[in-house]
Amino acid sequence: MLRYFYADELSSFPKLRDTMFRDRADQFKGRLGWDVHVNRAGEERDEYDLMNPLYVIWQQADGRHGGSMRFLPTSGRTMVNDHFRDLSDGAKIQSPLIWECTRFCLGAGAAPSVSGALMLGGLELGLGHHLTHAVGVFDHRMVRVYRRLGWGPTVMGSTGQGRDAISVGLWAFTPEIRATLLQRTGIGREVSKLWYDRAFGHRNPVSKSA
Amino acid sequence: MADGLDRIDPVVQGCYQRFHPVDWKQLDWSTKSSRHFLEEAAGAGVGNQGLSVPIRGPSGQFALFTVNHRCTDFEWEKFSQNSVKDLLLVSHYVNQKALELERGTDVVPGQALSPREIDALTMLALGLSRARAAERLSISEHTLRVYIEGARFKLGALNTTHAVARALVKGLLVV
CATH class of the missing domain: 1.10.10.10 (Winged helix-like DNA-binding domain superfamily/Winged helix DNA-binding domain)
Known part of the structure; x- marks a missing residue:
């Protein structure tokens, strides 16, 4: 199922948290060979994980991490603005309606449908919070994967060559994409909404008297 | 904050360390202290509907922008659905202005156009x-x-x- 957690909520889900950071080490250091730091516990964490980001996580039936991505508001510090300014021609990407999405990660044993489910989670997050775009940093080879899933980014710029290329791109939050992602993942509209509402839905009226 | 109300207020509790807009209905108003707090606030003219926008600044600043109203859930739902996007922009604009007042200038240092x-x-x-x-x-x-x-x-x-x-x-x- 899709979960939406701020970093400070993860302490209640230690297995999910620990497997996520270990899967990130496997993917970014191991499989992609990015210059990222892996700690003694075999976890990949960076300074942005300390800024209480919002994670969209696919949680497997056994409670472990299946895949995830990380969101931060562009009004605060972000990876694109701190490290990849040259990829957007020096422009600082900053808007209340744009959030940054980074560290799109899949667990090594994750089912093929997980990547589509994560994109659905990202879309629900953006549409639910009235955003216009997500700006992301990703391995350039993923562009093909995103497009095949039905929601490709507009690439703003890339750095590096071949398998080392890292790109910055924009995803537009449009409701029309939802139907495509629901269909490709086989997830029901109501189920997706329920997962979202568990994190951001209404609990109860503030007071009965209007 | 002298009375430690920031520890009781569900709005502060629910928005601190967050960055998504929060309708007050998403918050937990069920504890005894928060019910009591709400009664006092209502006595001071605070309405039953609210939307709060937490804002994170580039140097780790935290600000909270809130709109509040007294109306039915139906009316509020209609208003907030149509206005959230505008309120997001307004809240960030107000925050930017507040930061300018603090700095004493509306020229943002080191922010030349690319x-x-x-x-x-x-x-x-x-x-x-x-x-x-x-x-x-x-x-x-x-x-x-x-x-x-x-x-x-x-x-x-x-x-x-x-x-x-x-x-x-x-x-x-x-x-």
Whole structure:
């Protein structure tokens, strides 16, 4: 199922948290060979994980991490603005309606449908919070994967060559994409909404008297 | 905050360390202390409906912008569905102004427009549509929108027209 957690909520889900950071080490250091730091516990964490980001996580039936991505508001510090300014021609990407999405990660044993489910989670997050775009940093080879899933980014710029290329791109939050992602993942509209509402839905009226 | 109300207020509790807009109905008002707090607030004129926007600044600042009203759930739902996006922009604009007051100037230090942002505004100043401007710059309209949005933000402008006007007045564009 899709979960939406701020970093400070993860302490209640230690297995999910620990497997996520270990899967990130496997993917970014191991499989992609990015210059990222892996700690003694075999976890990949960076300074942005300390800024209480919002994670969209696919949680497997056994409670472990299946895949995830990380969101931060562009009004605060972000990876694109701190490290990849040259990829957007020096422009600082900053808007209340744009959030940054980074560290799109899949667990090594994750089912093929997980990547589509994560994109659905990202879309629900953006549409639910009235955003216009997500700006992301990703391995350039993923562009093909995103497009095949039905929601490709507009690439703003890339750095590096071949398998080392890292790109910055924009995803537009449009409701029309939802139907495509629901269909490709086989997830029901109501189920997706329920997962979202568990994190951001209404609990109860503030007071009965209007 | 002298009475430790920040520890009781569900709005502060529910928005601190967050960055998504929060309708007050998402918060937990069920504890005894928060019920009591709400009664006191209602006595002081606070309504039963609210939407709070937590804002995170570039240096780790935290600000909270709230709109509050007294009406039925149905009326509020209608209002908030139509207005959240505007409120997001308003809240960030107010926050930016507050930071300017604190600094004593509306000139954001070290925030020169990038070459691409200048290109985008120049095209608009010359009367090109977004589609044509994007085409001339060999970028997508989405990318163009981001450059315009970046320039708008840096110039402290309310909208694209305002941004073009400000950039022209400041002599940043050659048209």
